[in-house]
Amino acid sequence: MHNNNLIYNRANNLLLILVFCFPFIIVIGSAAINIATVLISIITIHTIFKKEKKFFFENKLLILFFCFFLFIVLNAVFHYQSFGLLMKSIGNFRYLLLTIGVLFVLEKANKKQITYFININLILIILICFDIIYQFLFYKNIFGFIPGMCSPDLSNCTRFSGVFEDELIAGAYIGQIGLLVFFLKMNLNFEKSNYLILGLFLLFFSTIIITGERNAFLIFILTVFFIFIFLKKIKYIFYMSILLLSIFAVFIQIDLSVKKRFFNFSSFTNSYLSSNNNFMHIIKNNPWVYHYEAATELFLEKPILGHGLKSFRVKCAKTSIEKKLLENRIYYKDYRACSTHPHNYLLELLSEQGIFGGLFYISIILLVLFNIYKIIKKNNRKNRYILCTCIGSLILAIVFPLKPSGSFLTTFNAAILFYIFGFFIFYQKEIK
Numbered sequence: 001m002h003n004n005n006l007i008y009n010r011a012n013n014l015l016l017i018l019v020f021c022f023p024f025i026i027v028i029g030s031a032a033i034n035i036a037t038v039l040i041s042i043i044t045i046h047t048i049f050k051k052e053k054k055f056f057f058e059n060k061l062l063i064l065f066f067c068f069f070l071f072i073v074l075n076a077v078f079h080y081q082s083f084g085l086l087m088k089s090i091g092n093f094r095y096l097l098l099t100i101g102v103l104f105v106l107e108k109a110n111k112k113q114i115t116y117f118i119n120i121n122l123i124l125i126i127l128i129c130f131d132i133i134y135q136f137l138f139y140k141n142i143f144g145f146i147p148g149m150c151s152p153d154l155s156n157c158t159r160f161s162g163v164f165e166d167e168l169i170a171g172a173y174i175g176q177i178g179l180l181v182f183f184l185k186m187n188l189n190f191e192k193s194n195y196l197i198l199g200l201f202l203l204f205f206s207t208i209i210i211t212g213e214r215n216a217f218l219i220f221i222l223t224v225f226f227i228f229i230f231l232k233k234i235k236y237i238f239y240m241s242i243l244l245l246s247i248f249a250v251f252i253q254i255d256l257s258v259k260k261r262f263f264n265f266s267s268f269t270n271s272y273l274s275s276n277n278n279f280m281h282i283i284k285n286n287p288w289v290y291h292y293e294a295a296t297e298l299f300l301e302k303p304i305l306g307h308g309l310k311s312f313r314v315k316c317a318k319t320s321i322e323k324k325l326l327e328n329r330i331y332y333k334d335y336r337a338c339s340t341h342p343h344n345y346l347l348e349l350l351s352e353q354g355i356f357g358g359l360f361y362i363s364i365i366l367l368v369l370f371n372i373y374k375i376i377k378k379n380n381r382k383n384r385y386i387l388c389t390c391i392g393s394l395i396l397a398i399v400f401p402l403k404p405s406g407s408f409l410t411t412f413n414a415a416i417l418f419y420i421f422g423f424f425i426f427y428q429k430e431i432k
Helices: 002-020 022-028 030-051 060-079 083-091 093-108 111-138 170-188 195-211 214-230 234-254 256-262 265-273 279-284 287-301 312-318 320-327 345-377 382-399 411-431
Strands: 148-150 157-159
Touching: 002 022, 002 030, 002 093, 002 111, 022 030, 022 111, 022 170, 022 411, 030 093, 030 411, 060 083, 060 093, 060 345, 060 411, 083 093, 093 411, 111 170, 111 195, 170 195, 170 214, 170 382, 170 411, 195 214, 195 234, 214 234, 214 382, 287 312, 287 320, 287 345, 312 320, 312 345, 345 382, 345 411, 382 411
Parallel strands: none
Antiparallel strands: 148 157
């Protein structure tokens, strides 16, 4: 009995370390994330059976996640493409267990431990930001990593990722993990109106612009917008819009790479004026629209269950839009409809998991909205109410169905999203 308790305590200490160090683990790379999530899953399963935790069955989000991942497994069996893909579908359960693992840790952690977690990870994210700024100024970071998407002579680069090297995900990291830690820090300093919070906010936003990641930029903007909507601070949307747009405008004016990456009005206008095509043709003639057309075409072929996990990259070649682009390469500027994913979470799930996958995704969004509504109604603990609203707004911005995105179940994207869900569910439970 003593040995069992010793193993249990050590396992829980390891779980705490893994969860609190997870932002650093993400920086190391996908292999480290996979190892960490597997370890967290094993310890979490052991804890569930050891302590007979029953709250899992009381939380609608956790039940929905379980049903969602179970459906993906059953659909993988139905479509059976390969043993490897079947194992990947089962492996997706580790993201659910990551969420539960975060819950277990936050339930047991004391205020001092959580404060250490917030401050240490905040320092990490600040260092990552300054490293990206250094790379932006000198075209190499402190480790000598060069930027991405550069001209042959490195005179013009449009993507800056710092310590992430050739993985162009720095903006996504700051826009998701960075904002999570920022909200937790803001909660610690809730009673103090100081310049640290504003400074961090502007540092994160400016760094995201520098990285050149448009999706991260949209997540940041949408998060801020949702927060003010939920908190009924409508007038602040105007003030914040002026502030963020002013910062954005300064970057566009002082640096050509930012202007090229985000928006180049003059080149767009010249393209429109010199073209025989109408305005809508220019808007539609881009690779994202073609990805969406291919995904829609695949969904309409098999609307109920889709084509199966990771099928877009395989089935896309047979779509009519891809064939049309290949037959008229010059006219369509060598754009392709095919990629590893359709660059939209909802369309990816619709094309690969059918209407059921899409309904699960929409249900997640609706449940988060419903939980935020309940949190706002129970705003008797003002700081926790604002924290939950902020984290919920971040989740909604990440899964917002009308913006471009990566692939939903890649290691990086899914691990971050379900890690954040753990904090949202925990603080939501505290308010109850």
